[in-house]
Amino acid sequence: MLILAGTTFAVTWVWGLYVTSQMAAFDGDLGGLWTLGRVLQRTFYFSLFFCIALAGVMVIARPKFIVLYLRKFRRNTEIIDPSYQGGLGRRFRILTLYDGEFRETELPSMERWLAYIIPISAVVVALIIMSLATSSGWPRWLEVDDTPLGPMWQAAALCTSYFTWFLSVILILFLFHRHRLRRNKRITISSAASISTLAATVASMTMWWQRPTFLGLQSTIVQVDSTIWRETVGLLLSYCNVIVVDVTELTDALSWELSQLETTQTPFVLILESEGVSSDTASSASTNNAIRDTYVSRFGAVRYSRASKRSLEEFRQELRSALTSLQPKKIYSNINSERKLLGIVLLGLQCLMYLFSAALLALPVAIASYALQYSILAPQ
DSSP, rough: HHHHHHHHHHHHHHHHHHHHHHHHHHOOOHTTHHHHHHHHHHHHHHHHHHHHHHHHHHHHHHHEEEEEOOOOOTTTTTSSGGGGTGGGGGGGGEEEEETTOOOOOOOOOHHHHHHHHHHHHHHHHHHHHHHHHHHHHGGGGOOSSSTTHHHHHHHHHHHHHHHHHHHHHHHHHHHHHOOOOOOOOEEEOOOOGHHHHHHHEEEEEEEEGSSSSSSSSEEEEEEEEEEEEEEEHHHHHHHHHHEEEEOOOOHHHHHHHHHHHHHHOOOOEEEETTTTTOOOOOHSSSSSHHHHHHHHHHHOOEEEEEEEEEHHHHHHHHHHHHHTTTTTTTTTOOOOOHHHHHHHHHHHHHHHHHHHHHHHHHHHHHHHHHHHHHHHHHOO
């Protein structure tokens, strides 16, 4: 928020320098009403109110708790990943483990290009709008005519230019923030020393400033070297609130992770593919399959099918319900009616503050300029 407020204030300073120079160029008396100090004073008010509103949204937003997704390496990466229409990231923060040799399948070339073109185009459009708001023909709107509404048109022109700059700066900062989130989506753990960095990153995922969905990462990939994967899993079990384990293909590594879950008493949900290994002769032929059947019979499993998109959507909805039922009360709690009412009142108060800040920017100058014009036009 400090970066947002500081950047907005600095950019508006440049805008204020331009406006005051244009005003002084064609009307010295009236231009004195739009001094740089007045513009920056109104900018400070609006930036402050905007940051208060953003902080209110962060506090009101429901806390997210961390879900660790364990499965056989290189299998089912798309089952609960939010980037594959999972939608789980709106309510949870998902961690997925990859081995050190895993390489993600690249997106189609068209999607890769769009991922770069759309944000860049948005920034270019914002810059064009900012340029048009202070173009060479713009100052003519600031000239006060002889009509009683002349000062009001002048105030409206300046307010429109000001808010255009302000919103364009916010858009550019938001796009840079989303780009930073995409770059930080993958965490590489190649040595025991880097595990402490992972701990700090995971601990910050549930902070109040990352509660809104658009401000935090929905999913994070932890790419870990196979020599230290046990230490990494042990660390994540102490930080994650709920574990999702895909037991369709139970390996020795998954068997060890399940034993650690029972030891640490971490809440977990088992998921199983309906078209996976059956529970009859094929299951008894393998020790791991027998262990899998034991866990499924004891704790149950949420089953999924790849037959259609609708079946996957039903699975994700059932999984969301299962995860919500296991939510730790100390980490995640439903917002009661009093808190909802407080949130509505707070956001309504911020809307009034926005209107008040706009009035601080426009009305005093409009009234002063109207009075100045009236005194000039009044018969002596």
